[in-house]
Amino acid sequence: MIDPWLFERLVCPxxxxxxxxxxxxxxxxxxxxxxxxxxxxxxxxMLVEHARRI
Known part of the structure; x- marks a missing residue:
């Protein structure tokens, strides 16, 4: 689970x-x-090199 406060502020890099x-x-x-x-x-x-393509 992600902290709701943090989740509201995250965007795709x-x-x-x-x-x-x-x-x-x-x-x-x-x-x-x-x-x-x-x-x-x-x-x-949030590192692109660790992301999975969907």
Missing amino acids: VTRQPLRYDEDAGELVSDAAGLAYPVRDGVPV
Whole structure:
């Protein structure tokens, strides 16, 4: 789970668009960029090189 305060402030580093949280996959998804950023131990990893293409 991501802190709601933090989640409201996060945007995709590529597109600067809002993200959605996929709780089942444990990822922050950027539909605009087609990328899913992992969340590890409640900490989003917002590095493009660690993102998964969707």
